[in-house]
Amino acid sequence: MNLRRDVFQAIADPTRRAILLLVASQAMTAGTIASNFDTARPTVSKHLQILTECELLTQEQSGREIYYHFNPNKMKEIAEWLIPFAKMWDDRFNKLENIMKKYKSKK
Amino acid sequence: MEMKTKIHAEEGKQEIVITRDFDLPLELLFKAYVEPEIIEQWMGTKVKKLENKKHGGYQFETTDPKGNKHIFNGVIHDIILNTKIIRTFEMENTPFAVQLEFLEFEKLTDDTSKLRMHVIYKSIALRDQILKLPFAHGINMAHNQLQEIVDNIK
Numbered sequence: 001m002n003l004r005r006d007v008f009q010a011i012a013d014p015t016r017r018a019i020l021l022l023v024a025s026q027a028m029t030a031g032t033i034a035s036n037f038d039t040a041r042p043t044v045s046k047h048l049q050i051l052t053e054c055e056l057l058t059q060e061q062s063g064r065e066i067y068y069h070f071n072p073n074k075m076k077e078i079a080e081w082l083i084p085f086a087k088m089w090d091d092r093f094n095k096l097e098n099i100m101k102k103y104k105s106k107k
Numbered sequence: 108m109e110m111k112t113k114i115h116a117e118e119g120k121q122e123i124v125i126t127r128d129f130d131l132p133l134e135l136l137f138k139a140y141v142e143p144e145i146i147e148q149w150m151g152t153k154v155k156k157l158e159n160k161k162h163g164g165y166q167f168e169t170t171d172p173k174g175n176k177h178i179f180n181g182v183i184h185d186i187i188l189n190t191k192i193i194r195t196f197e198m199e200n201t202p203f204a205v206q207l208e209f210l211e212f213e214k215l216t217d218d219t220s221k222l223r224m225h226v227i228y229k230s231i232a233l234r235d236q237i238l239k240l241p242f243a244h245g246i247n248m249a250h251n252q253l254q255e256i257v258d259n260i261k
Contacts, residue, residue: 084241090112
């Protein structure tokens with residue numbers, strides 16, 4: 001498994017989350033993104049590469065510049081991955097509630 | 108449909124908080140956690156051992172649809188009637204490290220109560236891995252169903 005392509009791995013890093021927030025407001029070039037951080041430029045490039053590989057960002061060529069765009073669909077996927085875990089517990093607790101309601105009426 | 112169960116999983120933390128409001132008096136909610144026959148019903152598991160006391164232990168066993176047995180065990184660090192259970196939880200024969208669980212039971216009204224389950228994992232990576240299990244399982248199921256359909260077409 002290529003961990004670098006794992007979106008969860010990608011958003012675990014605070015700088016990458018800051019980049020996502022920044023680009024979500026407006027598409028921008030690597031240079032503009034880097035100017036918002038104290039981090040060395042190659043480090044920002046590395047982060048952009050990881051975010052692009054896992055499709056949280058997309059690149060678009062505009063003349064001589066490459067603009068980075070935020071991909072909300074991929075972000076939505078992340079918001080949804082926790083649902084099955086919540087559903088598993090919700091099903092369990094619903095069962096508990098039903099069983100105990102019957103238990104109560106038996107008494 | 109809105110779920111009554113809420114999962115609070117902050118990014119980059121090795122813990123989660125599960126909360127749920129029940130249409131049950133506090134005493135009945137707590138009972139569902141300490142009576143083996145009741146646990147068996149809602150957890151869908153066999154209770155091999157359950158010592159509801161400080162420094163007691165427990166062991167549950169479930170059988171999956173394929174007939175494989177899975178054993179879960181832990182130690183009860185502390186238990187206070189209708190108030191809280193602090194325990195460890197471990198899945199035997201898996202690479203997952205033991206987790207620490209704080210279960211807090213709270214009365215809301217005479218007929219309603221709240222459970223707050225605070226779970227602490229060994230690492231952030233482990234937490235994320237465990238949270239993703241049901242998601243991954245769902246994907247596998249979908250994949251298997253797809254495979255079946257494809258196989259039937261052939």
